[in-house]
Amino acid sequence: MATQLGEAKSANQLVITWEALPDDFQLEDEPVENTSQPILAGALRESLEISGFIQPQMLIASNFGLCATVNGQLIIKAPDWVYVSSVKEILSNRKSYTPILEGEIPVVVMEFLSDTDGGEYSFKRTYPPGKWFFYEQILQIPIYVIFEPEGGLLEYYQLENGRYELKQPEENGRHWVDAMGLFLGTWQGIKEGRTGYWLR
Secondary structure, three states: OHHHHHHHHHHHOOOEEOOOOOOOOOOOOOOOOOOHHHHHHHHHHHHHHHOOOOOOOOEEEOOOEEEEEEOOEEEEEOOOEEEEOOEOOOOOOOOEEOOOOOEOOOOEEEEEOOOOOOHHHOOOOOOOOOHHHHHHHHOOOOEEEEEEOOOOEEEEEEEEOOEEEEEOOOOOOOEEEOOOOEEEOEEEEEEOOEEEEEEO
16 A cells, blocks of 8 residues: 555656757747737836836746746746746847746746636646646746736735735735835726726
8 A cells, every 4th residue: 555655646746857948949939819918018017117127137028938847848838927036147039948947936927817718727737737837836936926907807826835825915906026126016097009907
């Protein structure tokens, strides 16, 4: 009985390695799900630029491949927005990012909900794993934000004891992102020809 239990336990273990992509590796061109996503990501970056927050060693990107190798299989997920506080090498034309190998684990990933199947909540463990599982269990990203742009719902999850916990906003409807020294909240208005909710 002990042997069978040991085999079951080892089958559930994840062996995570941080390997460079081959130079000739072709990343999939995942289409953007709707026209709002790029401008939402751009507006969030713009607010950081205006505040003087962005530094050269940071990586702030959207629809950008985050890589890890799990049990020998390469996994790439492209969050709608990602913030990494420090990379080892500043590259002007970075196509993907492998944490640990190339710098810090991302501090924040964000997904903007659209009319798709809700993959942002997927805890699927088998290959290819779901986004939630990848961010929480494989990369162990401290903050995962899911934003619904049409209704303005902002779900802010923080990694605690290895699991994402939903956090309530403070009295002004914002969340304090300690690692960035900034608040994250929503704003409603018109920008770039789009009327609706925005992240600020």
